[in-house]
Structures are given as C-alpha cells and as structure tokens.
Amino acid sequence: MDRRRFLVATAASAALVRPSLAQGGPVKISFFYPIAVGGAVTRLVDNLAKEFNRLNPDVEVTPVYAGTYQETLVKVVTAHKSGTPPALSCLLSTDMFTMIDDDAVIPIDGFVKTPADKAWLSSFFPAFMANSQTGGKTWGIPFQRSTIVLYWNKEAFREAGLDPEKAPANWDEHLAFAQKLTKRDASGNVTQWGTQIPSTGFPYWLLQALALQAGDVLANSAGNRTTFNAPGVAAGLQYWLDLGQKHKAHAPGIVEWGTTPKDFFERKTAMMWTTTGNLSNVRANAKFPFGVAMLPEQKRRGSPTGGGNLMISKKVSPEQQQAAFRFARWLTEPEIAAQWSIDTGYVAVSPAAYDTARMKSYAQEFPPALVARDQLEHATAELSTHENQRVTKALTDNVQAALSGSKTVQAALNDAQTEAERILRPYR
Amino acid sequence: MKKSHSDALIGWGLMAPAMLFLIAFTHWPAIASIIESVYSTPRARRPSSFVGLDNYEQILADPVFWQSFTNNLWFAVGTIPASIFLAILMALWVNDRIPGRTFARMAYFTPTVLPMIAVANIWLFFFTPQYGLLDQVMGLIGRPATNWLGTKDTALWAVIMVAVWKEAGFFMIFYLAALQGISPVLAEAASLEGASRWTFFRRVQFPLLMPTTLFVLINAVINAFRMVDHIIVMTRGGPDNATSLLLFYIYQVGFNFWDTAYAAALTVFMLVLLAGAAAIQYGWLERKVHYS
Numbered sequence: 001m002d003r004r005r006f007l008v009a010t011a012a013s014a015a016l017v018r019p020s021l022a023q024g025g026p027v028k029i030s031f032f033y034p035i036a037v038g039g040a041v042t043r044l045v046d047n048l049a050k051e052f053n054r055l056n057p058d059v060e061v062t063p064v065y066a067g068t069y070q071e072t073l074v075k076v077v078t079a080h081k082s083g084t085p086p087a088l089s090c091l092l093s094t095d096m097f098t099m100i101d102d103d104a105v106i107p108i109d110g111f112v113k114t115p116a117d118k119a120w121l122s123s124f125f126p127a128f129m130a131n132s133q134t135g136g137k138t139w140g141i142p143f144q145r146s147t148i149v150l151y152w153n154k155e156a157f158r159e160a161g162l163d164p165e166k167a168p169a170n171w172d173e174h175l176a177f178a179q180k181l182t183k184r185d186a187s188g189n190v191t192q193w194g195t196q197i198p199s200t201g202f203p204y205w206l207l208q209a210l211a212l213q214a215g216d217v218l219a220n221s222a223g224n225r226t227t228f229n230a231p232g233v234a235a236g237l238q239y240w241l242d243l244g245q246k247h248k249a250h251a252p253g254i255v256e257w258g259t260t261p262k263d264f265f266e267r268k269t270a271m272m273w274t275t276t277g278n279l280s281n282v283r284a285n286a287k288f289p290f291g292v293a294m295l296p297e298q299k300r301r302g303s304p305t306g307g308g309n310l311m312i313s314k315k316v317s318p319e320q321q322q323a324a325f326r327f328a329r330w331l332t333e334p335e336i337a338a339q340w341s342i343d344t345g346y347v348a349v350s351p352a353a354y355d356t357a358r359m360k361s362y363a364q365e366f367p368p369a370l371v372a373r374d375q376l377e378h379a380t381a382e383l384s385t386h387e388n389q390r391v392t393k394a395l396t397d398n399v400q401a402a403l404s405g406s407k408t409v410q411a412a413l414n415d416a417q418t419e420a421e422r423i424l425r426p427y428r
Numbered sequence: 429m430k431k432s433h434s435d436a437l438i439g440w441g442l443m444a445p446a447m448l449f450l451i452a453f454t455h456w457p458a459i460a461s462i463i464e465s466v467y468s469t470p471r472a473r474r475p476s477s478f479v480g481l482d483n484y485e486q487i488l489a490d491p492v493f494w495q496s497f498t499n500n501l502w503f504a505v506g507t508i509p510a511s512i513f514l515a516i517l518m519a520l521w522v523n524d525r526i527p528g529r530t531f532a533r534m535a536y537f538t539p540t541v542l543p544m545i546a547v548a549n550i551w552l553f554f555f556t557p558q559y560g561l562l563d564q565v566m567g568l569i570g571r572p573a574t575n576w577l578g579t580k581d582t583a584l585w586a587v588i589m590v591a592v593w594k595e596a597g598f599f600m601i602f603y604l605a606a607l608q609g610i611s612p613v614l615a616e617a618a619s620l621e622g623a624s625r626w627t628f629f630r631r632v633q634f635p636l637l638m639p640t641t642l643f644v645l646i647n648a649v650i651n652a653f654r655m656v657d658h659i660i661v662m663t664r665g666g667p668d669n670a671t672s673l674l675l676f677y678i679y680q681v682g683f684n685f686w687d688t689a690y691a692a693a694l695t696v697f698m699l700v701l702l703a704g705a706a707a708i709q710y711g712w713l714e715r716k717v718h719y720s
Contacts, residue, residue, distance in 0.1 A: 254578030
C-alpha cells in the first residue's frame with residue numbers, strides 16, 4: 001500500500017468508527033485522580049474502575065493517575081480551557097471555588113432525582129459536606145477525605161515514664177509530654193524530639209487545627225473573607241512556635257511534611273500530627289507499638305477536614321456527565337467506601353460505611369481506624385476561598401516566616417491578612 | 429539568475445520543516461506572551477480587556493517577584509563559577525593518564541544522566557535533619573543537627589549545591605572534548621621550555637579553552653534561570669519564598685493562581701533578561717575569545 005492510499009484508508013476507517021460510537025457503544029469517560037499518601041493506590045483505583053465497568057456494560061471508565069493534587073488540578077483546568085476535560089476528577093475539596101470561578105464544574109443536584117439518590121446525597125458525614133456545598137448547591141462528592149490525628153510511639157512513652165496508653169488530652173499535657181519525650185545525648189544534641197507538626201506542604205492546614213482548638217476559624221463559609229489575624233489564630237501559631245523556640249521540645253524551623261512519617265518511624269520524634277490518610281502507611285512501617293488519638297484540645301477539640309472530592313466537569317456531553325455521576329455514586333456506596341477506607345486509611349465518607357460487616361471486623365482488629373471518624377463531630381471545613389491557591393500561599397509564606405523566626409507571630413498574621421484582603425475584595 | 433532562484437527555493441524548502449516547529453513552539457509562544465501580557469487575565473465572569481502596561485507595573489510592586497529575582501541572581505552567582513571551576517578541575521584530572529580513567533569519567537558524568545526529579549528526592553533525604561546523610565557526617569564531628577532546607581539562611585545554598593553537583597559533570601564533558609583537541613605538541617614544547625604545570629594551564633590550556641568556556645558560560649546562565657525541577661521537589665519555593673526562583677514563580681502564578689496575563693508579563697521580563705545576557709556574552713565576550 002503506498003502512503004497516499006494508506007492515509008485515505010486510515011481516514012476512512014476513522015470516519016467509520018466515530019458514528020458507530022455515537023450510536024450506542026458504551027459511554028466512554030475518563031477519571032483523573034491524584035495520589036497523596038503511600039501504598040499501591042493506582043492498582044486499587046484500576047480495580048475499582050474494572051469492577052464498575054463489569055457491572056455497567058453501557059459505561060466505560062478509564063482511570064488516569066494525574067500526579068499530586070496540585071498537578072491534577074492543573075491538568076483538569078488546562079483540559080477544561082482547551083475544551084476536553086475528563087468527565088470526572090478527584091480534586092481537593094478546597095478547590096471548589098477555583099473550579100466554580102473557572103466555570104469548570106457543574107453541581108451534583110441536577111442528577112439527584114429519585115428518592116434513593118436523595119437518600120444517598122444526605123448519607124455523608126455533615127463535616128465533609130461543608131467543603132462540598134456553597135450557594136445552596138452541592139459541587140463535590142466526598143471521596144478520599146481525611147482529618148489530622150496525633151500518632152504516638154508507645155515505646156517512647158514508656159521510656160519517658162509516661163502511660164503508654166494515654167495520649168495528651170490538651171495543649172498543656174501535649175507540651176509537658178513533649179518535653180519529657182525530648183531526649184538529648186551527652187553533648188546536648190537532641191536525638192529524639194517530643195512532638196512534630198510539619199510546616200511544609202500544607203502549613204495552613206495544621207495551623208487551622210491549632211486555631212480551631214483555640215476557638216477561631218480562618219475564613220467564612222462564603223470563601224470571600226479571612227480572619228487570619230484573629231486572637232485564636234495567633235494563639236495557635238504562638239503555641240506551635242513556642243514548642244520549638246521556647247520549650248525546645250520540637251525541631252526548630254520548618255519541618256518537612258513528606259518526611260514526617262519517616263521521622264516517626266526512625267524514632268526522631270515521639271509524636272506527630274499528620275493526616276489519617278497515612279494510617280495504613282504507619283501501620284505497615286512503624287517497628288514499635290503506636291497509638292492514634294484525636295488532636296489535643298485547648299478551648300475545644302478541633303481539626304479541619306481535608307482530602308479530595310469527586311467533581312463532574314461542565315464541558316462534557318450530558319451522557320458523559322450522567323455516566324460520571326453513576327460512577328461517583330457507586331464509588332461512595334457503603335461497601336465500596338468501607339473497603340477504600342480499609343485499604344488506604346482515609347475516613348469512609350458515610351456512617352453507613354462504618355455499619356458494614358467488613359468495616360466492623362476491621363475496626364475490631366485495628367481500633368485506631370475509628371479515631372478519625374470519632375473526631376469528625378469536632379471537625380470543620382478546611383480553609384477554602386476564592387483564588388484559593390493565592391490566599392493560602394499568603395498564609396503559608398507568613399506562617400513559615402513566623403516559624404523560622406524572621407517575623408513575629410502578630411506581624412506575620414497581619415501581613416497574611418492584608419494580602420488576603422487585597423485578593424478577596426473583588427469577590428464580595 | 430534562474431539558477432539562484434531555484435537554489436533559494438530549495439534552501440527554503442530544506443529549512444521549512446525545522447522552521448515550522450520553531451515558529452509553532454518557540455517564536456509564536458514568545459509573541460503570544462507579549463500580546464497576552466498587555467491584557468488582563470480572563471475570568472469566567474470578567475472577560476479579558478486591554479490594560480496596557482498594568483501587568484508590568486504590578487511586577488515592580490510585587491515583593492515576591494523581587495525576592496525571586498534576587499534569589500535567582502544569588503543562585504546564578506552560586507552555581508555558575510563553582511560549576512565551571514569544578515568542571516575544568518575534573519576535566520583536567522580525567523584527561524591525564526590515570527588508573528581507572530574511564531570509571532572516573534563515568535562517575536563524574538553520572539549526575540547529569542539522572543533525572544532531576546529523582547536526584548532532588550535523593551538530596552531531600554541527604555538534607556533531612558538528624559538522620560540525613562549530611563547531618564550524620566556533621567554528627568561525627570560533633571556538630572548539632574541543622575535543618576538545611578527548613579532554615580531561610582541555608583535553604584538557598586542547599587539547592588545551589590544540588591545544582592552545582594548536577595551541572596559540573598555536564599560541563600566537564602565539553603572541557604574534556606576541548607582538552608582532547610589541544611595538540612600534544614604544545615605540551616611537549618612547554619615541558620622542553622621547563623614550564624610548570626600551572627603555567628602551562630594558565631598560558632596555554634586555559635586560553636585555548638576560552639571558546640568552550642564561552643559556550644559553557646552561556647549555557648550555565650540559561651540553566652541558572654531555567655532550573656526549577658529540584659525546587660518543586662525539594663522546597664516548593666519555601667520557606668517563605670527563600671528558594672523561589674523566577675521560573676518557579678512564573679509557574680506558580682501561571683498554573684497555581686491561573687493569573688495567565690501576569691505570568692505572561694513575567695515571562696516577557698525573563699525573556700528580555702536572558703536575551704540581554706546572551707547579547708552581552710556574544711557581543712562583548714566573544715571578541716575577547718581566542719579561536720585557535
């Protein structure tokens with residue numbers, strides 16, 4: 001076959017294939033998802049898609065691993081701008097306003113028609129819906145959600161003369177424990193820190209937990225006004241700074257988010273604050289007995305929720321949107337959600353998932369699996385505003401400035417607040 | 429007349445495929461950036477409008493930009509001379525007849541072959557406080573643990589170190605090739621004259637390496653403004669923008685904040701900067717270079 005004929009033949013076959021698809025083959029959709037925790041997550045997602053495709057021959061879901069949350073958002077928004085977004089994607093719940101402002105997402109409410117659908121929509125933990133709804137509409141379906149919990153090394157507790165079964169209940173205890181747990185060698189160099197609150201990646205998330213415990217939130221629910229310099233926020237940041245600077249029970253300066261679990265495994269810190277999404281990772285890699293607890297309280301208990309929601313793209317055909325909705329609904333059914341939680345450590349998204357047989361037997365064998373769920377009643381929405389990336393960067397930069405000692409706590413928070421005001425003014 | 433006409437046609441024909449790609453992926457994006465930089469960023473509810481030089485005024489008033497710019501200058505100062513110096517040193521070393529020469533050459537070149545993302549992840553663990561490689565070595569001589577990437581004073585130098593380590597081996601290859609091209613007659617003549625090793629290098633080898641140095645210098649300057657992979661992996665510009673470089677900031681503005689017009693203005697600024705650097709190097713330095 002010469003080249004010209006080959007081209008003609010290819011073009012003809014392409015022309016033949018297209019209409020046949022439109023006339024009733026399975027609806028093809030792609031699903032972009034990120035990975036933010038350890039473990040073989042791609043295999044899990046592939047298997048889920050395969051199972052769904054088997055049960056629903058009229059739909060064909062292709063899962064696409066798209067990098068970190070950040071990279072996934074970049075890919076989804078770029079694809080949206082060029083007119084070919086994936087029908088379904090898993091994005092940080094906090095990117096809701098970004099997606100709405102770009103007109104890239106459609107609300108779920110239009111697909112919720114039958115009473116069964118409605119029951120499903122109201123089945124999620126209310127704490128997870130806070131980052132999924134605004135303006136009376138639901139934009140995201142909770143999927144891989146998390147909160148911050150405290151992990152502690154029981155062996156280190158015993159060595160320090162503490163009760164290995166008792167986690168610190170409040171800020172004072174947390175500080176006192178951390179001081180007892182900090183070990184120094186003969187020349188005064190620290191070999192084990194008492195506690196660790198990481199400050200790269202999502203320092204605003206950790207600060208939000210501290211601020212909540214001290215009685216203040218970071219932003220309003222409309223996402224257009226922040227309160228970064230409120231007294232509770234300052235108290236939280238001051239406590240965080242003092243753990244290292246004043247009380248020498250926490251590594252000084254900026255602590256890496258990514259290596260925090262490793263620091264814990266290597267016994268370089270006796271306690272750590274990190275996402276419950278790391279639970280399976282810690283269970284697999286900690287060579288000592290460990291405990292998982294709710295974060296300590298000050299005025300109250302508190303932790304923001306975190307993690308990813310499923311969102312349906314606006315610029316795809318209605319059939320694809322419908323198929324995406326069906327897949328998302330299936331993924332969050334109690335049985336699937338329970339298995340997903342067991343496999344990863346994320347919090348299962350509905351109370352019903354915790355009533356399934358498989359979840360009950362798992363929790364019996366491994367009780368820490370329930371801590372994050374129990375903390376949900378104290379949880380609030382994660383910081384999310386219009387121009388979310390820009391606003392959180394203003395806060396992140398200044399939190400790091402305060403923790404590394406180049407600004408005072410109040411000056412840093414005032415600067416963050418001023419910058420956020422400037423960014424958010426057009427959205428009121 | 430007719431013949432030169434068809435020659436020109438063939439010439440253009442041969443150039444066309446390459447030109448097409450250059451225009452599509454280099455020239456057009458550059459021009460599009462310039463155009464986009466004088467409009468505002470389109471938002472779903474606010475279409476793009478002509479704003480003149482507003483985006484450029486914003487650059488002048490943007491503290492994060494100025495910090496990235498200063499960081500980038502320090503990054504250039506830290507990486508360029510150090511990596512060129514090391515490259516010459518390594519090239520001279522493996523140019524001699526030493527035992528295990530092939531192995532040494534390969535070892536020096538290895539960092540260049542490794543992907544930057546992987547390299548940055550390895551260094552991330554070198555720099556980890558307490559049990560990281562660097563701190564373990566420091567611990568042996570009794571120094572306390574240092575949070576290399578988490579302290580504003582050390583973070584930039586830490587990423588400079590990674591860049592030097594990565595670049596030196598690459599530049600070494602060019603120097604090695606140039607050294608091999610220097611006629612052995614010169615070395616014999618020098619030794620007959622009783623010139624010391626240092627004099628031979630300063631008076632003969634180094635001047636003859638000047639064309640290579642110019643080439644390497646231009647590449648080093650471009651790389652100093654082009655490297656972001658390890659920043660993304662190791663620090664994401666933190667702590668508090670201490671390691672934010674220009675291109676990383678452009679990426680952040682463009683793809684995290686989606687402020688495409690402002691990112692375009694920043695890109696134009698960087699283009700002008702690099703074009704200026706290249707013009708100085710080719711226009712002024714080249715006249716001082718001795719081509720043998």
